[in-house]
Amino acid sequence: MFVRSLLLTGALIAALVAFCLLGSPEARPPYIQGQNRTALFISNIEHGLSNVHIATATSLLENYPDIEVHYASFSGLGNKLARVSKFAKAKTPAAREITYHEIDGKAYFSILPLSITPPGSAGVAKFASDVQTWISPWSVEEHMSIYNRVGALIDEISPAVVVLDTLVRPAVDSVRDKNWMHAFITPQTVAENFIGDQPYGSMFWKYPALTSGFGFPVPYKNILENIYLNFRFVYAAMLTPQLNAKKAALRERGVKDPINFFNLHRPDIPWITMTTDGVSIPLDVVPVNVTCAGPILLSVAPAHEQDPGLTQWVQRSPTVLIALGSGFKYPLDYAEAMIGAVFDVLSKTDLQVLWKFDKDGDYSDDVLAPLEPFVKTGRLRLSKWLTIDIMSLLESGGIAAFVHHGGSNCFNEGLAAGVPHVVLPLWADLYNFAAIAENVGVGIWACKDTSPNWTAKGISGAILKVTDGGETGISLRQRSKSLGDKLRTGEQGRDIAAREIAKLAYVKKGQGEGP
Known part of the structure; x- marks a missing residue:
């Protein structure tokens, strides 16, 4: 009734x-x-x-x-x-x-x-x-x-x-x-x-x-x-x-x-x-x-034509791409959570990280100090803007996981490239795309219990789950690759x-x- x-x-x-x-x-x-x-x-x-x-x-x-x-x-x-x-x-x-x-x-x-x-x-x-x-x-x-x-x-x-x-x-x-x-x-x-x-x-x-x-x-x-x-x-x-x-x-x-x-x-x-x-x-x-x-x-020139050096670096070792859309800049608390997550991932794996990072607010660059050793060894690159279009980066074959905010464009880029998602939604329809990524089996909604707030453990845990050799990671990668292959072979x-x-x-x- x-x-x-x-x-x-x-x-x-x-x-x-x-x-x-x-x-x-x-x-x-x-x-x-x-x-x-x-x-x-x-x-x-x-x-x-x-x-x-x-x-x-x-x-x-x-x-x-x-x-x-x-x-x-x-x-x-x-x-x-x-x-x-x-x-x-x-x-x-x-x-x-x-x-x-x-x-x-x-x-x-x-x-x-x-x-x-x-x-x-x-x-x-x-x-x-x-x-x-x-x-x-x-x-x-x-x-x-x-x-x-x-x-x-x-x-x-x-x-x-x-x-x-x-x-x-x-x-x-x-x-x-x-x-x-x-x-x-x-x-x-x-x-x-x-x-x-x-x-x-x-x-x-x-x-x-x-x-x-x-x-x-x-x-x-x-x-x-x-x-x-x-x-x-x-x-x-x-x-x-x-x-x-x-x-x-x-x-x-x-x-x-x-x-x-x-x-x-x-x-x-x-x-x-x-x-x-x-x-x-x-x-x-x-x-x-x-x-x-x-x-x-939008798939313009291949990645190696846009930036040969960055392309070579990405293809050197499996790389995590972190890019949360053109409209997002990092408030201090979000930056600290991501810094902790990146530190954890780089400390526990042989992965590389390419992080599109721009500050929201006037806080010191000292907040990035824990990551400096990884920058010096060449396993981490930070940039306010990427020199290669994201789709071309994803198509380069070196990206193991795509961390993004759940925007439709980012979601579809990862989908078509066959790269698994780690989604950190922050508002409105972004939550729906995070849910779709999980329902379809191509990604993880990170920090789901605390959204839109992040924890370093929540982010790094999702990245590690996507990229490790466990059952969940294998399933996500296989499902992503299968869908990406299908989308690339059909009419664009x-x-x-x-x-x-x-x-x-x-x-x-x-x-x-x-x-």
């Missing part, structure tokens, strides 16, 4: 949400398409957010060299785009270079404060209070500046299609107000974007909430908490006063439907995701215009995504053509 009441509650809430948020489909004139064989990509600069777009753009250069590719983003992406253009041209001499357009404004993660939150009910209040910032961190003035710049670029380039990042909301608003043909590419899976479309209110009782870290399907004991987490998030996204005030101010300035969180997906607009069968959480209903491409990954996600964008870039005469 209790279970039936619980499911009924979830279904009723879901129906109410659907009624309030979806409404009737909006009647729109045909989307405008501009110049034939022209695509404009707009994304954030952070690797975890932009790599799916750059990977798709690179595939367009290689496989559809007659398509003119433009790319707009904030300061810091121009050199990377020039590099991938050069690599694409080496593979396909007819490939053009990407034309880069800089957008004045702050990058997404430069505005967002570091918001480390625990999984489940303990963290949902904090996450919900920050949801307006996660949805769109720019001020009204900044939003309008980006909105106007994107509008001017569309007028100047007149692309056949604009390829959007869901988290550059001013660009989404600008493109939609101009009724221009567009598509979305997202590093997230269908489970992060479309659980609200599932029948019988199953978003509440079957599918793990964004901040939960629950397995799939949601365990019986966690159903009530999962309902609460989903309802709390929906409530916050709908009724956040700060976000609603920003929307009102933008409407006054002429933006028609600003920052509409719940109307992002449209049935007539292509949506491309990094969803892999057998690895991602399966949905009962996936919208027909959604393409599940699997890993959409970046090529699937590029094909979908190419369909829109080739304008059919008389169908929505621009001036």
Whole structure:
């Protein structure tokens, strides 16, 4: 009886949400398409957010060299785009270079404060209070500046299609107000974007909430908490006063439907995701215009071409790669826990460690003193930034374990390379990817009982378990290799995504053509 009441509650809430948020489909004139064989990509600069777009753009250069590719983003992406253009041209001499357009404004993660939150009910209040910032961190003035710049670029380039990042909301608003043909590419899976479309209110009782870290399907004991987490998030996204005030101010300035969180997906607009069968959480209903491409990954030049010295070092001995995403810097307590873990691993094994480390806060470098002997003997390398793209590093064959934060891009890079994961989730959807890594058998959720806080023992224990000769480590490595081999032999996600964008870039005469 209790279970039936619980499911009924979830279904009723879901129906109410659907009624309030979806409404009737909006009647729109045909989307405008501009110049034939022209695509404009707009994304954030952070690797975890932009790599799916750059990977798709690179595939367009290689496989559809007659398509003119433009790319707009904030300061810091121009050199990377020039590099991938050069690599694409080496593979396909007819490939053009990407034309880069800089957008004045702050990058997404430069505005967002570091918001480390625990999984489940303990963290949902904090996450919900920050949801307006996660949805769109720019001020009204900044939003309008980006909105106007994107509008001017569309007028100047007149692309056949604009390829959007869901988290550059001013660009989404600008493109939609101009009724221009567009598509979305997202590093997230269908489970992060479309659980609200599932029948019988199953978003509440079957599918793990964004901040939960629950397995799939949601365990019986966690159903009530999962309902609460989903309802709390929906409530916050709908009724956040700060976000609603920003929307009102933008409407006054002429933006028609600003920052509409719940109307992002449209049935007539292509949506491309990094969803892999057998690895991602399966949905009962996936919208027909959604393409599940699997890993959409940027693999530029081989590792030895990017940095021969580092590649040689990585391949000298099994290496643990520690890289927690472009948006994370180490507060002192997190740095101390990782230092203790690295010391423990290097003291007990013959492994090497490559650690992408950057400080958050003004603390002394003396905190790294325990690791100095390993730096001197050449078994540890620390760097604020890696000189080789992570995917190329993973493909080099020298990485024994990949320690990351659970971002979708990192998860898919490790998955495709066949390298087992050690996941240290810190907020929101990162917990879901940590749970998936364990459920699928390709990794370990480290410090699970203390997340998001770390202990040196929790981190080193997970690394040692993945890399030793024990039953768990062997199973994780075999499962990772098997999945990686399968993904590498099939059609690559970046090529699937590029094909979908190419369909829109080739304008059919008389169908929505621009001036």
